[in-house]
Amino acid sequence: MTGLKTLVQLEYSRYSLSRQGKYRPIVLALSLIVLLLAAGVFLPGPRASERSPFIYAVFLLWTAAIAISSLHMLMFMNQSHRDWMLSFPHSRLKLLYAKGISLLRHNLNLTFPVLAASVSLYFISVQAGWYQPLPAGGLLYMIAAYTLFIIVSLPVAVTLGLAVSLLLRAGKTALLLMMIPYTLLWILPAMIGSILSISYSGTQSLKFTAPGYVLCAALALCLIGWPLCYQLMRLIAAKGLSVPSGTGRSSAALTSGRPGFASKRSNRSSSLTGRTAPFIILYRLCIRRVHRIERHPAIVILKLALPFIIAAAAYFGSSYEAGSLAIARSLFMLPVLFGSVWMISRSSIERKHQSWWLSFPQSRLVLLLSGVAMVWVTAMRIITVLAVSAIAGSITGLITGRTTTQELSYALTWLLFSFLLFTLSLTVILCLLQAEYYLLKSPALTILMLPLALLGPLHSILINKFMIPDSLPGGALPDWSLLGWISVIALPLALCCLPAGAKYYHLSLMQPKSKASQTKQA
Amino acid sequence: MTSYKLNTEAAEPAAVECRGLNLKIKKKIILDDISFDIPQGSLTGLLGPNGAGKSSLLRIISGLASPDAGAVQIFGKPAGVKQLGSLSLLPDRSSLPGWLSVKEWLEFACGIYPDWDQAKAQELQQQLSVSGESLISAMSRGEEARLQLLTCLSRKAPLIILDEPFTGVDLISRERIASAVVGELADGARTFLIATHDIREMELLFDRLILIGDGRVRGIEDVEQLRRSGKSVESRYREVFA
Amino acid sequence: MDQPYELLPEQFQINPSLPIYEQFVEAIQRRIISGLIPPGSRLPSVRDLAAGRGVNPTTAARTYQELERMGLIVTYRGQGTFVTREDAVIGEARKVIMRKAIKEFKAAADTLGITAEQLLEFDKEDSNDIL
Incomplete structure (x- = not known):
């Protein structure tokens, strides 16, 4: 033994903090x-x-x-x-x-x-x-x-x-x-x-x-x-724990793909690349990876099945207030979470391509933005599909007579509110996360990464506390002014993170651990 | 002619025996009916252009992956995870745990590999001039390649498989690696299978060649016989693949 | 033990299109005969020869086998391999090489349509002219 x-x-030493x-x-x-x-x-x-x-x-x-x-x-x-x-x-x-x-x-x-x-x-x-x-x-x-x-x-x-x-x-x-x-x-x-x-009415109620x-x-x-x-x-x-018998690691398999397919796509894109802005080209380069993953049969089936599930939930949910609120609260939580986790793990997943990526002659801001745009667009696509299927479900409820017009408008108002809210929070979170590269500047700053990284998973708690609380009086309508205030305050702050992150984008190439040990040795 | 070691080993099981290996990935044929033997004590070069299927083949031989059809035997036993103890693999485009220093890694290796030879490791560390303090992730490619080879050779495993040990390695490191391989081979107890593009570096070392291209065996040669007919490894390679 | 001689010259070029052990045997044989490697010298081990030249150890082993068969080197168990001290054997080997050289010389003369004697005669006159 x-x-x-x-x-x-050996495994433990990988993430061992005391080594740092x-x-x-x-x-x-x-x-x-x-x-x-x-x-x-x-x-x-x-x-x-x-x-x-x-x-x-x-x-x-x-x-x-x-x-x-x-x-x-x-x-x-x-x-x-x-x-x-x-x-x-x-x-x-x-x-x-x-x-x-x-x-x-x-x-x-x-x-x-x-x-x-x-x-x-x-x-x-x-x-x-x-x-x-x-x-x-x-x-x-x-x-x-x-x-x-x-x-x-x-x-x-x-x-x-x-x-x-x-x-x-x-x-x-x-x-x-x-x-x-x-x-x-x-x-x-x-x-x-x-x-x-929900069931916390009394403190001791839960045996x-x-x-x-x-x-x-x-x-x-x-x-x-x-x-x-x-x-x-x-x-x-x-x-x-088996290894694919193919040539490389699975990321290599993903990027290499089928030759025929790739050439077909590149033919199409070469006609497009003529005089397009560098941002668009870089964005296309990023999103191509998403497209490739989307072709996975499991995801195709999920894409087909999800709208129906959501529509069914909305169909049954929108006939009573609590249901509408629950949908508004939880529907968009996962896509935003997914987007933020993806954003955080991107730099480590794509470390291999990173030096190539940074050697492109475009400005760092453009490089950074195209990555953000890929995540944002993908998450937004999911959010939009979810919203549309929820709306479709609610309207079907009205047509079949399950819900009344009043209930429907109530459900749709909250849905719209939460759609805008989560879009806003996705945008803010993704931009804030770009400060990550700035924080790499010094070891003291890297501690700030923790709250930043927690922002993604925790945003829904904040939202549920302030924006869509549990304890609403019957028939309460969303507080639109709050939404406005948030966008006025948070958006500029978040946008500031973009140039800051872009300036220090290259730090993602350094391995923080090796840097730490070098300074220790010196 | 004096009786020759290579020819007298028929009684022992071959170090590697591949029979009818087939592999397909996404409808693309990677390996197509690959069969060959590698006798014990030989140094066999696995040569072929990029994408010929060398790495896939070596993965299958080492038991990391399995073929669609066919079988591999290592010293007469079916290949698989259980045979990892009797072979030492240097994987292609792979790296050692980058968060460790060389010294730490060698300490771990000593515990991980039951057949680790500490004295040999120290000797090779000198021979390959690998310094102990540097962090693996901060090493140059040549240095890391030498460390990887050191890890492979410090084991007593009878079969050593090197997948592209020279990629991105400078000239001096290459010479060091080649001469370390020679030193190991001299005892005659080990069998080497080396996939490489650097024919010139290695051609004096090989005693057998397996040429594969497009997933098929394009030739199995005895290097001595090639030279008798006035061909070098390089000219044979050109003949097959040009 | 330092060797005062080199088994093969530093810049010895190996031709990869011919059997390598034959090239080694030929070169070492000549160096023994010419006295560059004195009788009784100890030869490097198979391993060192192979590692030093970057060749397969079987090539080095075969080189020694071949030289041993000719009697030019002797292996004493546990002590190593040495160049023979028997002058007769070296002399015999020298004769073989000399015969080979003469044969080549005659063949070269033959391609010019003259005899070997004529070729030597020419050499004598030619060097007189220069002096």
């Missing part, structure tokens, strides 16, 4: 705690009852564990050290366990600050008089129960995250069948959270968040979830 230990250490300086982990942990505390004090959800800080900690860690491990797996498949690692003379299961265990260790590292923040939030809330303090024994019992649950659930979440590699290797039909439930896993906490917040129930859940997870994960790990090791 010595091999396993070394492999775990002695105080780095402490600084990051503290800033994470402060950030979470601020969010906890600011938002209504986590301070609703004495249990809620811990419930939210569970949600956060679950999503983080799945996200970290699946992103790790997705990126691993494109990394240049993949072939080396896969040719280690150890069984695939051992390699996979090494990945799992090291990810688990990272997630446990993350658990400490999150739990610390939860406990602090509890005490702050008690101080502020939001709820009555628990007796010391009860508090310890609750903390212990939730901690145990987190520790039991993390291996499950990590395994589920690693299982993303199965999706990559799965056949087309299987992929389609698995895709939707798999995405649901990610947002599972968000769904439970919204159910909870199943009581420590006793949580302990039972942990036990159940241990007895059912762990054996399932054990099997799943074997399956991933057997199926998910």
Whole structure:
């Protein structure tokens, strides 16, 4: 088993913070705690009852564990050290366990600050008089129960995250069948959270968040979830860790594509490129990749199926107020999230092309903008399709007599409001994210990356708090002036980030880690 | 003529034995009925133009990928992940974990590879002049190529597969790599399979050639016999592919 | 152990279109006969010869096998390979090379339509002219 230990250490060293300086982990942990505390004090959800800080900690860690491990797996498949690692003379299961265990260790590292923040939030809330303090024994019992649950659930979440590699290797039909439930896993906490917040009329109303129930859940997870994960790990090791027999890594396969097809396209584009603005050409170059991915059969089927699902939801939802609000709140959440995550991970995914990209003779601003435009247009296309299908669904409801004209206009107003709101937030987030390159300038600034990166996943919480709140009086209409104010304040700020990012775009070529170690050596 | 080592090994299983390998990707034929043997103790050059299917073939031989049809045997056992212990692969266009320093990587390698030879690693580190402190991601291509070769050769694996060990490597590094390979081969215990474009660098080293083009075997040659008929490796390559 | 001689000249050019071990045998043989490599000298190991010239070790091994068969070198187990000290063997090898050289010389004369003696005669007169 010595091999396993070394492999775990190798995997762990990849993202190990202590390699980047002695105080780095402490600084990051503290800033994470402060950030979470601020969010906890600011938002209504986590301070609703004495249990809620811990419930939210569970949600956060679950999503983080799945996200970290699946992103790790997705990126691993494109990394240049993949072939080396896969040719280690150890069984695939051992390699996979090494990945799992090291990810688990990272997630446990993350658990400490999150739990610390939860406990602090509890005490702050008690101080502020939001709820009555628990007796010391009860508090310890609750903390212990939730901690145990987190520790039991993390291996499950990590395994589920690693299982993303199965999706990559799965056949087309299987992929389609698995895709939707798999995405649901990610947002599972968000769904439970919204159910909870809806039913939070009284503080103690929910029995199943009581420590006793949580302990039972942990036990159940241990007895059912762990054996399932054990099997799943074997399956991933057997199926998910294989290399495509083709020439390169999958990104190479994506870009190389079919020769006949490529020449056909380039013929067409060569007639277009005559005297077009450089921005348009660069944008086309970017978007071509999206087009290629879109040709994947699973995505084609998803594209066909999604409008109908949304239309059906709108058909049933728009006949009552809560339904319309729920649609307005959640419909566009995923595309914006998708856009921001894509934007963040783009620089690491496309590192290989980056030096080529930056050597183009166009201005950096144009290069940056064309990338932003690709993400924006793609996300907007999804948003528009969703909006149109929702509208179609609602109108069908009117025609079949399910909804009244008044209900319809109410639903459509909120839909329009949320459409504009999410478009605005997508634009703002994508522009703000460009400051990323500026922040690479110094290690102190890179800490600011964390809140910036969190902006994408968290934007919907902000929106739901201020713009489309849960507790609306019946028949309330959206506050359009708020929308106006946001665009007046946020848009200029966000646009400022573009030139700032463009100026330091080249920093994305540097590997921050090597830079850090060089300065350390000097 | 003195009896010659190459010809007396028929009793042992071949280091690599490929039978009827076929591979298709997106309707494009990558490998088409590839069959050949590589006897133990030989240094075989796998030559062919870009896109001939060399890398795919080497992936299949090392067990990282599987063919659509056909079978590969490594020392008489079917190729696959289980055989990774008896072969040492230098993958094409791949890099070692870039976040580590050379020293750290070598420590990890010592734990990862059960057949790691620490003394050999140190000897090769001198011979290939790989310095221990530098970070892998900050190394030049030539340096990293030498480190990758060092990793491959410091194992006791009897079969060594190098996929384009010279891409982007400067002249001096190339000579160093070639001479390290020679040093390893001299013991006679190891078999080398090397895919490369740099024929001139390697042609004096090869004792067998497998020429593949468009996914098919275009020739299997004994280099000594080629020279007897007055041809060099390079002229044979031109003859087949020009 | 430092070798006061070189087994092959530094700038020895290998012709990749001919068997390499034959080229090696030929060159080393001449150097032994001419005394450039003195009798009793120790030869580098097969490995060093191969690594030094960048050739396949079997080529180097074959070179030594061939030289050993001719009796020009001797291998003592555990000590290494040495140039023979038997003058008779070296003398015999010299005769072989001399015969070969004469044969070539005669062939060259033949292509000019004269005898070898005539060619030598010409050389004598020619060098007298220059002096």
